[in-house]
Amino acid sequence: MTRASLDKQPQDVAAMFDDVAAKYDLTNDVLSLGQTRLWRRAVAQALDVTPGERVLDLGAGTGTSSLPFVAAGASVVPCDFSLGMLREGKKRRPELPLTAGDATRLPFADGVFDAVTISFALRNVQDTAAALREMRRVARPGGRLVICEFSHPTFRPFRTVYTEYLMRALPPVATAVSSSPDAYVYLAESIRAWPDQAALAAQLQSAGWSSVAWRNLTGGIVALHRATA
Incomplete structure (x- = not known):
């Protein structure tokens, strides 16, 4: 089994996601107790795409996250650097223009997208600042x-319970449903190490984004950050 470490070497992270591709969407639904669907809906509402707009969906994996934008009539480019995830997505959704790309060196020209989004993938990028600049x-x-990412629960007692769930309950649940449970140990560690809501907002501003704001979902387990180029 492949397990990435918190230095997030790109080849290790990509290989890890290759290993979990087949059951990734199912595992996420189980581990989040079904919340992933609500979070995806919140992303779609926040991005508020209109027919004909060009949307870049980074870290799109199998393309599940792109479907709400397609349904809204947008022209969506799902992009991911895990070839295993893209292959799995192509089997399920051959109509999507799934594209291989590294968030720190995007294979697109300047200023070509009306909207950019990334869900639960930014924390797996080795250089967050470079990725934010590339999106800009x-x-x-x-x-x-719109960035949708795991964050820091705002209610301290709940934050303690949540942290215990991540490090104790998540690995055995992942063992039962995932094709590569070791990967979910890394994912739990990466969630704990990720900056809080205000710190990510500051990084967005440093990368040149304006009108930066965020709102918490599920008590701050997830945060939606919004910004304008």
């Missing part, structure tokens, strides 16, 4: 960004 580069002036 490929967004048109006035283009929108």
